[in-house]
Amino acid sequence: MKFDVAIIGSGLAGLSVALHLAETSKVAVISKRALLDGASNWAQGGIAAVLDSGDSHEEHINDTLVAGAGLCDESATRFIVENGKAAIEWLIEQGVPFTPDASAEMGFHLTREGGHSQRRIIHAADATGHAVQVTLEQKVRAHPNITLLEDHYAIDLITSKKVAAGAAGKNAPRCLGLYAKNVKTGKVLTLAASHTVLATGGAGKVYLYTTNPDSATGDGIAMAWRAGCRVANMEFIQFHPTCLYHPYAKSFLITEAIRGEGGVLKLPDTEGDDAGLRFMPAHDERAELAPRDVVARAIDFEMKKRGLDHVDLDITHKSPEFLKEHFPTIYARCLELGIDITKQAIPVVPAVHFTCGGIVTDLSGRTDLPGLYAVGETAYTGLHGANRLASNSLLECVVIGRATAKFIEQQEKPPAIALPAWDESRVTDADEEVVISHNWDELRRFMWNYVGIVRTNKRLERAQHRIRLLKEEIDEYYAHFRISRDLLELRNLVQVASLIVESALSRHESRGLHYSQDYPETLAKALPTVLTPQRH
Numbered sequence: 001m002k003f004d005v006a007i008i009g010s011g012l013a014g015l016s017v018a019l020h021l022a023e024t025s026k027v028a029v030i031s032k033r034a035l036l037d038g039a040s041n042w043a044q045g046g047i048a049a050v051l052d053s054g055d056s057h058e059e060h061i062n063d064t065l066v067a068g069a070g071l072c073d074e075s076a077t078r079f080i081v082e083n084g085k086a087a088i089e090w091l092i093e094q095g096v097p098f099t100p101d102a103s104a105e106m107g108f109h110l111t112r113e114g115g116h117s118q119r120r121i122i123h124a125a126d127a128t129g130h131a132v133q134v135t136l137e138q139k140v141r142a143h144p145n146i147t148l149l150e151d152h153y154a155i156d157l158i159t160s161k162k163v164a165a166g167a168a169g170k171n172a173p174r175c176l177g178l179y180a181k182n183v184k185t186g187k188v189l190t191l192a193a194s195h196t197v198l199a200t201g202g203a204g205k206v207y208l209y210t211t212n213p214d215s216a217t218g219d220g221i222a223m224a225w226r227a228g229c230r231v232a233n234m235e236f237i238q239f240h241p242t243c244l245y246h247p248y249a250k251s252f253l254i255t256e257a258i259r260g261e262g263g264v265l266k267l268p269d270t271e272g273d274d275a276g277l278r279f280m281p282a283h284d285e286r287a288e289l290a291p292r293d294v295v296a297r298a299i300d301f302e303m304k305k306r307g308l309d310h311v312d313l314d315i316t317h318k319s320p321e322f323l324k325e326h327f328p329t330i331y332a333r334c335l336e337l338g339i340d341i342t343k344q345a346i347p348v349v350p351a352v353h354f355t356c357g358g359i360v361t362d363l364s365g366r367t368d369l370p371g372l373y374a375v376g377e378t379a380y381t382g383l384h385g386a387n388r389l390a391s392n393s394l395l396e397c398v399v400i401g402r403a404t405a406k407f408i409e410q411q412e413k414p415p416a417i418a419l420p421a422w423d424e425s426r427v428t429d430a431d432e433e434v435v436i437s438h439n440w441d442e443l444r445r446f447m448w449n450y451v452g453i454v455r456t457n458k459r460l461e462r463a464q465h466r467i468r469l470l471k472e473e474i475d476e477y478y479a480h481f482r483i484s485r486d487l488l489e490l491r492n493l494v495q496v497a498s499l500i501v502e503s504a505l506s507r508h509e510s511r512g513l514h515y516s517q518d519y520p521e522t523l524a525k526a527l528p529t530v531l532t533p534q535r536h
Contacts, residue, residue, distance in 0.1 A: 003028040005408060006177060006193035008154045011040035012394055013376025014199030015136040016401030022145040024409055029146060030180050032153035032215060035137050039201050039212055043129025044255035045113055046121035048391035049084030051106050055118040057081050067115040067291045068385020069512035070526035076382040079363050080399045087398035088122055096135045098124050113256045113390035115291040121391045126255055126327045151183040153485050157227045158419055175372035179422050188422035195371055195408050198224060202355035202377040203496045208448035210352040211240050211253040217489040218496035220378035224359040225533050229368045232380040232530045233357030235503035236513040238388050239453050240353030241295040245310035246337050251351055254313060254330060256390050259288040263315035293387045293513045296350040300453045312345035356384040365404030375400050386512020427482050436486045439470055447497055455504060457518045464501045470494050503529045
């Protein structure tokens with residue numbers, strides 16, 4: 001199968017690239033599950049952009065730089081913020097049903113979240129990602145130039161290194177496409193593409209507790225690393241401070257907008273003399289509106305100090321009408337579990353939420369390998385620094401997605417090269433799938449225990465030792481048995497875990513989301529952690 005552009009991933013970043021290119025290019029969108037199964041569809045809060053005359057680009061840029069703890073790339077931040085309004089206008093043109101507000105300048109309600117100095121979050125109630133994704137999904141499905149390959153998972157990229165000796169372009173490093181397996185038929189497809197875009201999202205499933213969907217297994221980061229691309233700032237894993245704590249509920253995010261609208265964090269009512277105590281003012285003068293890293297560490301501190309399973313998020317002082325209008329999804333989900341947020345506090349714990357680092361790209365999505373691009377959470381543009389500012393991620397998806405599409409449109413088509421078919425002639429069916437599930441469970445548990453919110457060198461070294469052993473087992477398994485999605489995802493997760501730990505060990509300071517008990521101080525000069533793969 002031959003395409004002008006192959007996009008791996010179907011979140012906001014991938015669909016934005018697809019729609020911008022579809023008028024002039026033959027595009028494939030490869031989604032390892034259904035089109036709406038990615039993290040974008042789960043995003044609750046909204047999209048940050050300067051949409052009111054009382055706000056300014058400089059304030060949004062400054063808020064981003066402050067939250068990023070000195071590690072944001074200022075030129076990338078400026079580019080993304082200054083293109084924010086155009087990105088929102090494009091989404092409105094596509095028909096995204098943002099929450100209206102007749103009194104606002106643009107006619108849409110703007111909310112505020114932690115780390116923002118202004119109300120600048122445009123949203124669709126508390127299900128913004130779903131509203132955006134459903135709208136773009138309809139456009140993508142209807143477009144004749146877009147081929148959708150749902151339930152197809154990418155195995156690996158095809159680079160010029162993998163092409164048979166003597167083929168044209170052998171010595172020019174380039175990404176030529178990818179191998180993808182059809183879940184339903186088991187057939188491996190060879191997809192040739194002049195341009196390949198990684199839009200595979202983050203790597204939250206490397207940890208035991210995460211707000212991410214099951215698809216967040218770091219596939220793009222691992223594939224790009226194997227293809228010879230640099231990655232950066234992988235130690236900065238954002239823990240969302242408030243994930244619903246419930247023994248019978250899969251991780252469910254409680255949006256930051258709850259705190260933006262006045263929700264307060266308290267100790268549970270069972271805590272003796274401190275029952276119901278509001279604790280955030282003791283940790284930071286910004287209290288509940290402090291950046292996520294500060295709030296997550298404060299919750300982690302209180303839980304460990306007091307042996308708590310969770311803390312409480314209380315917004316019962318707001319009227320039931322307000323809560324049902326602004327947070328209908330959260331209200332309904334909590335009610336299903338016996339929690340009435342109009343009368344009861346919400347039990348919450350921190351959980352892995354966002355991968356701030358990723359594949360090194362420029363502002364046109366270009367990686368180190370010609371023909372390969374990365375957009376969205378899988379990429380590192382420099383916007384998020386050491387801690388992502390709330391609701392900047394969806395903005396980055398649209399702005400960089402558009403810029404990447406524009407760059408691709410301007411490129412001359414490279415000469416076609418015959419690609420080798422996937423070779424399964426020397427492998428057999430796996431004899432014990434339990435090996436995969438056991439290794440997956442072990443990885444996620446020791447990453448949670450050893451590479452969490454607070455780190456030490458000793459814990460990181462333990463994790464590194466276990467990762468080496470797991471990699472050996474998995475590489476041997478991969479070499480001898482037919483691939484399955486579980487095996488591929490585990491292989492990618494172990495690679496990403498290795499990058500996270502290596503990056504964390506190399507940072508001898510505490511900054512943003514990386515807090516080390518061995519290096520509690522922050523260095524005077526902020527530098528990104530950039531890892532380069534060994535090239536053979």
